[in-house]
Amino acid sequence: MSDPFVVVGADAAGLSAASKFRREAPDREVVVFEKGRWISYAYCGMPYFIAGYVDRMSDLLSLSPSEVDERGIDLRRGREVVAVDPDAKRVTVETSDGDRFERAYGDLLVATGARATTGPFDVRGVDGAFTLHNMDAAAAIDAYVSEPDAYDAARADVSAVDRERVDRNAAMPAPETAAVVGGGYVGVEVAEALTERGLDVHVFHRSGHLLSPFGETVGNRVEAALEAEGVTVHTDAPVDALVGDGRIEAIEVGRGGGEASERVPVDMAVVGVGIRPNTDLLAGTGVDLGPGEAVRVDDHGRTSLPDVYAAGDCATARHAVTGEPDWVPLGLTANRAGRAIGATVAGDPTPVGDIAGTAAVKAFDAEAARVGILDRDEAEAAGFDPVSETVTAGSRSGYYPGAAETDVTLVADRDTGRLLGGSIVGTDRAAVRIDTLATAIEADMTVPKIERLDLAYAPPFSPVWDPILVAAKVLNGTLDD
Amino acid sequence: MSDPFVVVGADAAGLSAASKFRREAPDREVVVFEKGRWISYAYCGMPYFIAGYVDRMSDLLSLSPSEVDERGIDLRRGREVVAVDPDAKRVTVETSDGDRFERAYGDLLVATGARATTGPFDVRGVDGAFTLHNMDAAAAIDAYVSEPDAYDAARADVSAVDRERVDRNAAMPAPETAAVVGGGYVGVEVAEALTERGLDVHVFHRSGHLLSPFGETVGNRVEAALEAEGVTVHTDAPVDALVGDGRIEAIEVGRGGGEASERVPVDMAVVGVGIRPNTDLLAGTGVDLGPGEAVRVDDHGRTSLPDVYAAGDCATARHAVTGEPDWVPLGLTANRAGRAIGATVAGDPTPVGDIAGTAAVKAFDAEAARVGILDRDEAEAAGFDPVSETVTAGSRSGYYPGAAETDVTLVADRDTGRLLGGSIVGTDRAAVRIDTLATAIEADMTVPKIERLDLAYAPPFSPVWDPILVAAKVLNGTLDD
Numbered sequence: 001m002s003d004p005f006v007v008v009g010a011d012a013a014g015l016s017a018a019s020k021f022r023r024e025a026p027d028r029e030v031v032v033f034e035k036g037r038w039i040s041y042a043y044c045g046m047p048y049f050i051a052g053y054v055d056r057m058s059d060l061l062s063l064s065p066s067e068v069d070e071r072g073i074d075l076r077r078g079r080e081v082v083a084v085d086p087d088a089k090r091v092t093v094e095t096s097d098g099d100r101f102e103r104a105y106g107d108l109l110v111a112t113g114a115r116a117t118t119g120p121f122d123v124r125g126v127d128g129a130f131t132l133h134n135m136d137a138a139a140a141i142d143a144y145v146s147e148p149d150a151y152d153a154a155r156a157d158v159s160a161v162d163r164e165r166v167d168r169n170a171a172m173p174a175p176e177t178a179a180v181v182g183g184g185y186v187g188v189e190v191a192e193a194l195t196e197r198g199l200d201v202h203v204f205h206r207s208g209h210l211l212s213p214f215g216e217t218v219g220n221r222v223e224a225a226l227e228a229e230g231v232t233v234h235t236d237a238p239v240d241a242l243v244g245d246g247r248i249e250a251i252e253v254g255r256g257g258g259e260a261s262e263r264v265p266v267d268m269a270v271v272g273v274g275i276r277p278n279t280d281l282l283a284g285t286g287v288d289l290g291p292g293e294a295v296r297v298d299d300h301g302r303t304s305l306p307d308v309y310a311a312g313d314c315a316t317a318r319h320a321v322t323g324e325p326d327w328v329p330l331g332l333t334a335n336r337a338g339r340a341i342g343a344t345v346a347g348d349p350t351p352v353g354d355i356a357g358t359a360a361v362k363a364f365d366a367e368a369a370r371v372g373i374l375d376r377d378e379a380e381a382a383g384f385d386p387v388s389e390t391v392t393a394g395s396r397s398g399y400y401p402g403a404a405e406t407d408v409t410l411v412a413d414r415d416t417g418r419l420l421g422g423s424i425v426g427t428d429r430a431a432v433r434i435d436t437l438a439t440a441i442e443a444d445m446t447v448p449k450i451e452r453l454d455l456a457y458a459p460p461f462s463p464v465w466d467p468i469l470v471a472a473k474v475l476n477g478t479l480d481d
Numbered sequence: 482m483s484d485p486f487v488v489v490g491a492d493a494a495g496l497s498a499a500s501k502f503r504r505e506a507p508d509r510e511v512v513v514f515e516k517g518r519w520i521s522y523a524y525c526g527m528p529y530f531i532a533g534y535v536d537r538m539s540d541l542l543s544l545s546p547s548e549v550d551e552r553g554i555d556l557r558r559g560r561e562v563v564a565v566d567p568d569a570k571r572v573t574v575e576t577s578d579g580d581r582f583e584r585a586y587g588d589l590l591v592a593t594g595a596r597a598t599t600g601p602f603d604v605r606g607v608d609g610a611f612t613l614h615n616m617d618a619a620a621a622i623d624a625y626v627s628e629p630d631a632y633d634a635a636r637a638d639v640s641a642v643d644r645e646r647v648d649r650n651a652a653m654p655a656p657e658t659a660a661v662v663g664g665g666y667v668g669v670e671v672a673e674a675l676t677e678r679g680l681d682v683h684v685f686h687r688s689g690h691l692l693s694p695f696g697e698t699v700g701n702r703v704e705a706a707l708e709a710e711g712v713t714v715h716t717d718a719p720v721d722a723l724v725g726d727g728r729i730e731a732i733e734v735g736r737g738g739g740e741a742s743e744r745v746p747v748d749m750a751v752v753g754v755g756i757r758p759n760t761d762l763l764a765g766t767g768v769d770l771g772p773g774e775a776v777r778v779d780d781h782g783r784t785s786l787p788d789v790y791a792a793g794d795c796a797t798a799r800h801a802v803t804g805e806p807d808w809v810p811l812g813l814t815a816n817r818a819g820r821a822i823g824a825t826v827a828g829d830p831t832p833v834g835d836i837a838g839t840a841a842v843k844a845f846d847a848e849a850a851r852v853g854i855l856d857r858d859e860a861e862a863a864g865f866d867p868v869s870e871t872v873t874a875g876s877r878s879g880y881y882p883g884a885a886e887t888d889v890t891l892v893a894d895r896d897t898g899r900l901l902g903g904s905i906v907g908t909d910r911a912a913v914r915i916d917t918l919a920t921a922i923e924a925d926m927t928v929p930k931i932e933r934l935d936l937a938y939a940p941p942f943s944p945v946w947d948p949i950l951v952a953a954k955v956l957n958g959t960l961d962d
Contacts, residue, residue, distance in 0.1 A: 012945070044940050048941075360938070397523060399529070438917075445924060449923070452834030456839045457525070459526050460529075461912045
């Protein structure tokens with residue numbers, strides 16, 4: 001017990017764990033190694049910083065290093081854990097100067113997050129081409145889209161920022177046309193952000209509709225919302241290459257079916273085609289990996305290695321519908337698992353909780369959300385016989401001003417009637433309604449039970465039959481057939 | 482089976498039942514007796530009509546009599562069922578001309594709704610004094626608050642309207658100061674409506690905070706929201722009398738503690754102190770009554786009389802928390818129970834569903850909602866040991882523009898950790914969040930389980946830890962003590 005609780009990674013999961021542990025076990029030591037300079041930043045807020053909705057980068061920081069110190073956490077930035085020896089219970093740490101040392105641990109939490117994948121594209125060394133997966137990239141994008149004489153350097157007001165990179169991007173002429181490669185939620189948010197900054201934005205998405213995990217109804221409505229604000233959305237449009245010598249000049253889009261690829265001239269590209277868990281430090285340990293090559297954990301966040309936990313974007317979590325490990329890297333999951341593991345390591349065993357794959361996204365005035373399993377193949381692979389219905393219903397009583405069409409999709413298992421998943425898209429209080437379905441999923445509710453939920457009715461907020469109840473009613477009819 | 486399904490009352494419960502029955506049993510007869518001329522109107526929309534948010538009274542009608550006819554329902558307006566003979570299975574009907582006849586029924590649904598109580602006040606015969614419990618009253622109030630030369634008669638564009646009453650009220654000089662007697666949700670909505678119409682509004686509420694069933698946190702914040710818009714709220718202020726000879730001149734407010742009552746001059750009063758179920762037609766039948774003197778029903782809406790059902794504001798429903806009959810007259814409950822009974826009578830037994838007492842209300846920019854059991858005494862009477870916490874949390878990520886303080890109260894049972902009730906009040910998507918708690922209550926969830934719900938996180942809609950999760954976390958801490 002004399003060896004410390006070592007945490008690798010100082011973001012949501014790592015610092016939640018360290019903070020909770022510190023409160024619960026004030027007499028034990030906790031050390032957090034962070035390879036970079038940034039800690040505890042709001043990844044999900046970066047598009048809104050770029051959009052200009054957020055004035056200062058420092059607003060996106062939850063905790064400063066000194067606040068972490070004040071909590072009694074021994075935070076070491078610029079220290080990368082490069083190897084773990086689970087037998088000796090030691091980690092190997094490399095400093096930013098290239099020195100190496102070892103450190104013993106009592107318990108270890110791997111909270112190393114994920115990194116952006118770029119597919120076939122190497123954005124490094126191409127001016128105007130970016131991925132958006134850390135604050136330095138957000139600061140660089142913000143600088144790049146500003147006219148050199150109009151850039152407000154005070155926006156990147158965090159000492160950790162890569163000032164040289166910001167300055168270099170600020171000095172370049174502002175772009176007029178941007179390609180967003182990938183129409184997932186980061187792609188959609190970045191498309192909105194760059195449009196707000198005055199760019200002519202093209203979104204390229206490999207498959208048939210945006211936001212693949214949200215289903216077709218949501219994808220199509222979000223596409224319409226983007227296009228209504230001037231974004232050009234290209235679906236079934238895999239990007240083959242970024243073109244440019246020094247600075248980005250165009251992208252090449254595959255059209256399939258033997259057609260020649262199309263070249264779209266742009267002077268900016270943001271690539272958001274996916275992320276991958278950071279697990280290199282565990283190479284050679286024999287640790288079990290799970291879906292997405294994330295570290296497989298049990299319901300208390302324990303990996304297959306003794307006294308080694310994992311949490312956040314590098315770890316799996318149990319899915320509430322299938323009961324199986326899944327990899328859905330999202331903010332709440334990281335915070336919640338970190339906090340639970342902090343308690344568990346401190347001696348109060350706490351489950352990390354299931355995930356339901358709940359996610360929400362904004363595209364200008366459209367709000368969309370999803371939960372559970374929406375995809376037919378995925379449901380069948382999990383042993384279900386999925387039945388789905390989509391309805392369009394009013395968000396308020398029809399006579400009340402501002403009532404807006406809300407599309408609800410529900411998916412249920414034919415045999416049991418159990419809710420497997422759902423999506424909601426609309427413009428009036430649509431996204432938060434997903435929490436009703438998330439709660440129903442975690443309670444293993446059937447659709448007949450959902451149809452009888454006593455949801456709130458008040459003309460300004462919901463019609464007598466809430467859109468979710470309407471959808472449940474229709475899906476019940478189909479289940480009865 | 483040859484005698485018809487007779488429905489008494491042509492509003493939400495009655496017409497939902499008749500419509501569902503007609504679809505499920507197209508060959509059987511259904512007769513709906515309605516004592517008045519109005520059918521199927523949106524009671525909850527009346528304050529918004531008075532406010533001027535809704536232009537035409539006809540917008541508040543869900544179904545016209547001819548649409549009911551088209552559904553194959555035999556609707557008889559101006560026919561009041563005054564007695565039921567459960568042994569002979571016959572009802573006695575009185576026409577608006579005073580004639581009486583009898584009609585046999587195979588099954589009977591009592592969906593007679595409720596009527597406004599006025600406490601010690603008789604508003605009839607006092608010009609400028611109203612209750613708001615039907616469309617004629619709404620039309621009269623709308624006419625009364627208009628300047629005679631500015632009244633738009635086209636607003637009351639429904640033939641059923643009591644035109645003489647409207648004309649008489651339209652001809653009176655418009656009031657400047659109004660008393661709203663009773664600070665329940667109708668009182669709050671009417672206060673907003675009359676303020677929107679330019680009146681100086683005083684709300685008088687008997688107890689210490691508005692919206693008693695919503696709890697003190699909500700009541701105080703709604704009071705602040707009303708006062709911010711110029712409404713004067715008087716709490717602990719029971720009204721003793723309406724004063725006026727012909728037209729209302731003042732109200733007298735008791736101050737308690739032996740103090741003399743205060744006279745507040747007003748030229749309008751709207752009394753909303755409560756409603757009472759309409760059950761006179763069942764007098765002498767020996768039917769079991771339940772809470773609130775409403776007709777006691779089982780989980781399929783059956784009364785204690787054979788083949789007699791009751792639904793809507795005149796009937797009880799089973800409360801999801803206590804499992805006992807309760808009386809919470811609200812719109813969804815009526816629609817849902819009616820629809821279920823229509824199916825049951827048609828041969829497809831369908832439960833009416835539990836209620837959770839879910840309700841929402843708007844007061845200018847404030848939104849409030851409640852569910853379950855919030856009151857300590859009520860919880861104790863039901864055998865629980867209630868523990869409660871209230872938190873204030875942001876509605877969005879702190880850095881995202883528009884994040885607003887949201888107050889969440891959760892009440893749980895100390896022994897089991899089960900959620901008993903909750904309330905939410907705020908200005909940003911606050912009310913619809915109650916549906917998460919309503920779903921949790923119907924699933925008998927514990928607070929630890931709620932703390933681990935995978936609710937949606939997206940900066941524009943919710944912080945990482947949704948206000949409900951924050952409240953669950955805090956209440957869990959208290960439960961652990």
